[in-house]
Amino acid sequence: MTAISCRELCKTFRQGEELITGLDRVSLDIDSGSFVSLSGPSGSGKTTLLNAMGGLDTPDSGQVTVGGTRIDGLDRGERADMRLHNIGFVFQAYNLVPVLSAQENVEFVMQVQGVAAAERQRRAREVLDDVGLAGMEGRLPGELSGGQQQRVAVARAIAARPKLVLADEPTANLDSHSAAQLMGLFVELNEQRGVTFVMSTHDTRVMAYARRLISMRDGRIVEDRAQEPRPMNL
Amino acid sequence: MMLLRAGIGRLAWRNLWRNRRRTLIMLLAVVVGVWAMVFMSAMMRGMVDEMVRNGLDQLPGEVQIHHRDYRDDPSVVNSIAPPAGDLLAALQQPPVSAWSARVRVPAMVSSAHGSRGVTLLGVDPAAERALGSAPRTMVAGRFLDGVDDRGVVLGQRLVERLETGLGKRVVIMSQDPDNNVADRGVRVVGIYSARLPGDEERFVYGGRAAIQELLGIGHQVSEVAVIGDGYRAVAPWAARVAAAAPELEVLSWRQLDPFLDAMLTLQDGFALVFMVVVFQALSFGLVNTLAMAVFERVREIGLMQALGMRPGLVLQQVLLESVFLLGLGLALGNALAWLSIKPLESGIDLSSVARGMEMFAMGSILYPALDWRDMLLSTVVVLGLGLLASLIPAWRAARLDPVRALNSH
Numbered sequence: 001m002t003a004i005s006c007r008e009l010c011k012t013f014r015q016g017e018e019l020i021t022g023l024d025r026v027s028l029d030i031d032s033g034s035f036v037s038l039s040g041p042s043g044s045g046k047t048t049l050l051n052a053m054g055g056l057d058t059p060d061s062g063q064v065t066v067g068g069t070r071i072d073g074l075d076r077g078e079r080a081d082m083r084l085h086n087i088g089f090v091f092q093a094y095n096l097v098p099v100l101s102a103q104e105n106v107e108f109v110m111q112v113q114g115v116a117a118a119e120r121q122r123r124a125r126e127v128l129d130d131v132g133l134a135g136m137e138g139r140l141p142g143e144l145s146g147g148q149q150q151r152v153a154v155a156r157a158i159a160a161r162p163k164l165v166l167a168d169e170p171t172a173n174l175d176s177h178s179a180a181q182l183m184g185l186f187v188e189l190n191e192q193r194g195v196t197f198v199m200s201t202h203d204t205r206v207m208a209y210a211r212r213l214i215s216m217r218d219g220r221i222v223e224d225r226a227q228e229p230r231p232m233n234l
Numbered sequence: 235m236m237l238l239r240a241g242i243g244r245l246a247w248r249n250l251w252r253n254r255r256r257t258l259i260m261l262l263a264v265v266v267g268v269w270a271m272v273f274m275s276a277m278m279r280g281m282v283d284e285m286v287r288n289g290l291d292q293l294p295g296e297v298q299i300h301h302r303d304y305r306d307d308p309s310v311v312n313s314i315a316p317p318a319g320d321l322l323a324a325l326q327q328p329p330v331s332a333w334s335a336r337v338r339v340p341a342m343v344s345s346a347h348g349s350r351g352v353t354l355l356g357v358d359p360a361a362e363r364a365l366g367s368a369p370r371t372m373v374a375g376r377f378l379d380g381v382d383d384r385g386v387v388l389g390q391r392l393v394e395r396l397e398t399g400l401g402k403r404v405v406i407m408s409q410d411p412d413n414n415v416a417d418r419g420v421r422v423v424g425i426y427s428a429r430l431p432g433d434e435e436r437f438v439y440g441g442r443a444a445i446q447e448l449l450g451i452g453h454q455v456s457e458v459a460v461i462g463d464g465y466r467a468v469a470p471w472a473a474r475v476a477a478a479a480p481e482l483e484v485l486s487w488r489q490l491d492p493f494l495d496a497m498l499t500l501q502d503g504f505a506l507v508f509m510v511v512v513f514q515a516l517s518f519g520l521v522n523t524l525a526m527a528v529f530e531r532v533r534e535i536g537l538m539q540a541l542g543m544r545p546g547l548v549l550q551q552v553l554l555e556s557v558f559l560l561g562l563g564l565a566l567g568n569a570l571a572w573l574s575i576k577p578l579e580s581g582i583d584l585s586s587v588a589r590g591m592e593m594f595a596m597g598s599i600l601y602p603a604l605d606w607r608d609m610l611l612s613t614v615v616v617l618g619l620g621l622l623a624s625l626i627p628a629w630r631a632a633r634l635d636p637v638r639a640l641n642s643h
Contacts, residue, residue, distance in 0.1 A: 056540055057637050077544045084542025091640065095537045099248035109541050111241040156541075 002065075003164050003196040004030040004053050009062035011048055011219075022048035023059060024219035030198060030212075032163065035190045035229070037210035038200040045219040046200035047168055053198065054087050054166045055079035067163060084113060088157030088195075092169035095153060096141040102128060102152045103137035109160040120159075127159040128152070131185055147178025154182065158189055165189075167199040171206050183209045183231070242547065246554035249527065260523045261563050267516045268567025268612055269574070271509045275608035276575045278508075280601045282501040286465060288430055289494040290487055294367035295333075295459030297472045298490055302483045304456065310339055310411050313454035314482060324478035329463040329471055334361035337445045338456040341408040343388070343438055345396035352392070352438045354408060356445025356455075359383070365459055369426030369439070374400045376424045383441035385423030389434025393425050400425055406438070410450045418448050466498075505608060509615040516616070517623040524556055524627040535631050536639020545632040552631045556624035560616055568609050575604045 006029075011022035023045050030036055038046045051057035052064055055071045056079075064072045071082055083089070088109075096105045103124050110120035128137055131151040141149050150170065157165050167186070171179035187209055189195045199210065207213055208230045215223035250257055290296060299321070301312040316335045317325055325333045337356030342349055359378040362368040368377060373390050386406065388398070398404055400422055407417040420440070428434045446452065462471050468486045476484035488495035528535065535548055581599040 051637050054540075077546065080539060080542050080544045082542075083540065087542075089540055091537070091540075095533070095640070097245070097534055097537070099245065099252060104244075108241075108538075112541070112543055112547070 001032045002029050003032040003034065003067065004028075004198070005063075005065040006049070006053065007063040007065075009049070009052055009059045009064065011045075011052065011057070011059050021045075021219040023052065023062075026062070026219070026221055028214065028221060028224065030196065032196050033190070033194045034196050034198075034212055035187070035210050036196075036198045036212045036214060037207040038198065038214050038216060039202065039204075039207055040216035040222075041202075043218075044216040046216055048219070049216070050166050050168050050198065050200055054089060055082050084109065084160075086162055086164060088160065088162040088165040090150070090153050090157050090165065090167035090170045092172045096149055096156075098141050101138050101140055102133060102144065102148075102155075105141070105152055106155045106159050109156060113160060115160075123159050124155070127155040131155045132181070145178075147174050147181065150174055150178065150182060151185070154185060158193075158195065162195070164196045164198070167197065169200055169202070171201065171203060179203075179206065187229070187231070242551045243554055246551050247558055249531070249551075250555050250558050253527070253530075256523060256526065257559065260519055260559060261566075263516055263519050264560060264563025264616070265567040265570060267512050268564050268616060269570045271512050271612040271615070272568060272571035272604070272608055273574060273602075274508060275505045275612070276571070276602040276604045277600070278501055278505060279603040279605055279608065282497055283603050284601060285497055286487075286494050289491050290461075290465060295365060295461050296465050296468045296487050297460040297462070297475060298485055298487075299458040299460070299475070299479060300456070300483045300485075302481075304483070308338065308340065308456065309409065310337075310449050310451050310454070310456070313337070313451055313456050314458075316453055316455055317458055317479075320478040321475070321482075324475045325458075325460060327471075327474075330475070331461055331463060332361070332364035332366070333458055333460040334358060334365045334367070335442070335455040335458045336362075337442055337449065337451070337454075339408050339445075339449065341406055341438065343386075343392070343396065344405045344407065345398040345402070347397040348395065350392060350395055350435065353436055354406060354445065355437055355439050356442040356449075357381075357439055358442050362439075365461055367459065369424075369428060371427045372424050373427050374425040375422070377426070378423070378439060378441050381441050381443040383423070384420060384444045385440070386420045387424035387426055387439040388422055389437065390425050390427045391431055391434040392438070393422070395435065398422060406440070406448065408449060412450075416449050506611060506615070509612055510619070513615055513619050517619060520556065520559070520620060521623050521626055523559070524552060524624050525630075527555065528552060528627045528631045531631075532634060532639045532642045535634050536636045536642070539634065539636040540640060548634075549625075549628045549632040552628035553621060553624050556620055556628070557617070560620040564613050564616055568612070571609070572604065575602050578602050579604070 007027050009023045009026040013020045013022055026049060038049060040046050052059050055074065059072055062072065063070060066082065067086055069082065071079060074082060097108065100108065106124040106128060107120045110123065125137060128134060131154055133148060133151055136144065136148065144152065171182055174182060183206060186197055190197050201207055210227065211229055212226050214221055301314045304312040334357065339354050341352055341354035343352050358381050359368060369387065377387055386404065393399060396404065403419050403421050405417055405419050407415060410416040446454065460475065462468055465487060472484060472486045539548060579602060581601050584600050
């Protein structure tokens with residue numbers, strides 16, 4: 001089953017007088033349960049593609065289908081609903097809400113979804129335990145290390161049980177040990193829960209965890225191949 | 235939905251206290267603003283209430299019943315029979331609480347040292363007391379014993395002008411129905427002081443029957459003054475009294491003294507204008523506070539939108555922050571106003587400017603009147619306009635593009 005389908009995606013940005021190509025007729029299908037790495041140099045279009053897949057940005061032309069639903073024509077509110085119920089996001093910067101505790105951050109998406117308090121508290125505690133943050137539920141983001149914050153962000157992304165997780169440079173701000181822990185967690189979630197992962201990264205050691213490698217340059221896919229995951233010592 | 239609101243509420247409340255100093259300064263501004271609105275309204279209401287009460291004392295009553303020609307020619311010719319039949323029955327029904335049939339004619343009072351034009355009131359002292367229009371303070375002597383009392387009660391300033399005194403004789407002179415002079419020498423049995431010094435020179439009280447006898451009008455009276463349970467709501471029962479006496483003119487104080495009516499209306503309108511003006515000053519601070527709060531959280535708002543928070547929910551969250559700030563300011567401001575007005579309700583002595591106050595038909599004591607409607611009005615103004623002003627930063631927050639917001643620094 002196809003989790004994401006992109007057809008002929010084009011996106012340009014204006015930078016002063018110059019038009020920058022973000023995506024140039026990009027087409028691809030990502031199956032459910034995949035673990036995909038998007039790689040390429042800065043400005044190659046990785047983040048633009050992730051944003052288009054996640055409904056954070058709309059392409060100038062082309063189609064994006066997530067879980068069988070076309071999302072490129074949806075309005076802001078409808079796209080927000082689609083993200084809320086289908087996609088978990090992990091960003092490069094940890095992007096936690098600073099006034100909410102770790103547990104409240106994890107509960108946030110479920111709260112917006114309308115999950116009952118007892119249920120979301122139970123799930124948040126469970127997921128925080130899964131990511132190795134048991135006992136830190138009450139801490140504010142400012143009281144956690146970078147790695148711990150990113151694990152809270154991952155916990156938030158998966159606690160609502162999305163079918164798809166989009167991660168933009170999730171290890172960029174982490175030390176080797178934290179990055180290895182995070183990737184181990186991604187693999188575990190992918191293999192045990194069947195969550196589809198699409199992850200952009202510069203780091204070849206991180207790419208090694210993926211089962212499909214997509215390389216981009218100048219807004220185009222220049223390589224798309226399967227690989228045997230080869231987790232490395234980060 | 236309530237569950238969602240609860241979560242948004244918690245977030246809004248915590249966001250409000252991120253910059254504690256800024257929030258406290260804005261909160262202080264709201265508290266002072268609300269206090270000023272309610273306090274000034276209470277002072278203005280007290281002033282206008284005083285003016286209306288004094289006006290009603292002079293009329294007197296909240297409703298008056300006259301001969302249809304009396305207001306054009308307030309002479310004894312245009313007198314009426316005392317209430318009886320349907321009219322009497324109407325006057326005995328709530329909310330009518332008291333009434334007094336009185337003779338009221340222009341007259342001249344003379345002493346050995348001078349003469350003054352006055353309004354001669356022939357009254358039933360018990361009914362006047364019930365009506366609240368009998369002199370409140372007797373400086374010397376006594377008020378009238380009954381309708382047959384043949385003495386007169388003069389105001390302190392009139393006594394000074396006429397250089398007379400308690401127990402001395404003065405001559406009362408008026409006209410009978412045949413336009414003949416009706417005069418009689420009477421003894422001063424009491425001297426009163428009034429809240430408005432001008433009243434002391436204007437009104438001379440005599441027993442009703444004695445004055446009727448002097449004027450030769452039998453049991454006829456000039457007017458019937460009536461009061462109910464509050465001067466603001468006289469229209470319904472005034473109409474009922476009017477229906478019971480179709481041949482007479484029954485007028486409420488609003489019709490008898492349109493100036494007072496206008497003052498009351500003006501006061502209500504002015505209170506609203508004053509509150510809106512005070513709020514204008516507050517609104518700049520409020521919008522600035524929220525705009526800064528949004529500006530500092532652009533990235534975070536982008537994150538929440540990226541995670542699936544609808545723009546409408548972002549709008550609600552920022553508005554909730556405004557509601558919390560304004561609500562807290564309203565609660566504290568109203569409480570402060572209550573605490574500062576309550577001790578003053580026994581009156582603020584303005585005797586040093588009493589002459590000036592008299593020009594506005596006010597006594598020398600100002601009684602601030604705290605009215606829950608003023609607190610409600612300030613709440614409606616502050617919350618209503620506050621939310622309106624908050625829409626600008628809230629709208630900006632809701633319109634943020636999540637991608638740009640997430641990439642902002």
